[in-house]
Amino acid sequence: MPTITYTQAATGFPADPDQASTTALTEGLQLAAKSPVYDAPGGQARAYLTPQISGVDLVMPIVARRDGWVAVLLPSINRSVGWLPAGGWTTRPLRDQLVVRRSAFTLTWLRDGVTQQTWTVTIGAPSTPTPLGRTFVLGRSSLPSKVYAGLDVLALGAVPDDKNAVDEGLYDAHTGIHAWYRNEFGYKKSNGCVRMPPAAQKVLLDQVASGTSVIVLP
Structure with missing residues (x-):
């Protein structure tokens, strides 16, 4: 049998029956x-x-x-x-939950079911949309590019729905939540990741642990 890794998936598993549920996973x-x-x-x-x-x-x-x-x-x-x-x-x-609403260009952070903050974000472009459904924070990683404003990326369990549509260097990457070095939010422009204002990303890095559930809604 295959082992599920960062770059290797497996087949035969059932679909999440509550893909659009905003019920907190605790x-x-x-x-x-x-x-x-x-x-x-x-x-x-x-x-x-x-x-x-x-x-x-x-x-x-x-x-x-x-x-x-x-x-x-x-x-x-x-x-x-x-x-x-x-x-x-x-x-x-698990005390926290992140809710991304693509149509509103927002990410909301909740703790114990109570909204803490909501930020305007940039999401995936029409050809590389941010994957819908429930996923979770896999972990954090440091990437050298200046576009991440010197802050770690929160890698998610989700991957691009169409790997062939993303930039070549991101083929094996997971969807992430990361800071963006330009003040351009409220757009569909990324390869599927959620781009955050740097100050907002700092909050998530300080507060949100691995395993935190993330729900991406239309």
């Missing part, structure tokens, strides 16, 4: 060791997941529980869930 799951992930409770194992991806602890939001099994949002596979049996993992509380 528990994250972290594996203790490499584990198979299934397409249903008691179903078929489709791939392996590991405790880390690219050196970052993998924390996946729990979206459902059934007969002792839990369903989590999967990394590197858009709008899909995988099932894990009991044991071999721990949970941690």
Whole structure:
């Protein structure tokens, strides 16, 4: 079976049944060791997941529980869930949620269900739209380009819906939330990432942990 990594996905997993739900996901799951992930409770194992991806602890939001099994949002596979049996993992509380509304060009940060701040952002261009549905903060990375205003990027579990449409250097990249060095927000201009004012990105980097759920709405 394949192992899901930053650049390698897997097939055969069910679609997230609540792709447009804004209900806060309040528990994250972290594996203790490499584990198979299934397409249903008691179903078929489709791939392996590991405790880390690219050196970052993998924390996946729990979206459902059934007969002792839990369903989590999967990394590197858009709008899909995988099932894990009991044991071999721990949970941690998730207090935050990020809601992106493409039509309004906004990102809203909520904590414990209460809106903290809303910012005007730039989203994916028509040919490379920001992927819709539920995903999560995979981790943070430092990129050398000055366009990120010297701030880390929050990499998401989501990937471009059409990898062939993005710039060549971003083919294996994940969708991200990052600062932008120019004061140009409220547009459809990116390769799918959410571009933030630098001051807003600093807030998210200070406050938001890996595993935080992100919902992208039309």
